[in-house]
Amino acid sequence: MKLCECEEEISDARYKLGYKTCIECGEKLAKKEIERKRNCIAPAYNKGAYQYIATYEEALDIGR
Ligand SMILES: [Zn+2]
Numbered sequence: 001m002k003l004c005e006c007e008e009e010i011s012d013a014r015y016k017l018g019y020k021t022c023i024e025c026g027e028k029l030a031k032k033e034i035e036r037k038r039n040c041i042a043p044a045y046n047k048g049a050y051q052y053i054a055t056y057e058e059a060l061d062i063g064r
Helices: 012-016 023-063
Strands: none
């Protein structure tokens, strides 16, 4: 029987699926991963919106 870093047992079935953590720690890691991805995606969207606005303002300048 494999042990998680929190010393909780990891079932063989779970370990064979590639998990190195117990269910509880696995869920915590999954939530962290989701948070991390959300933080990475958000600035990318903001940048895209900013670029769109910059281009729009440029277009207005050209029109003057
Ligand atoms: Zn654990």
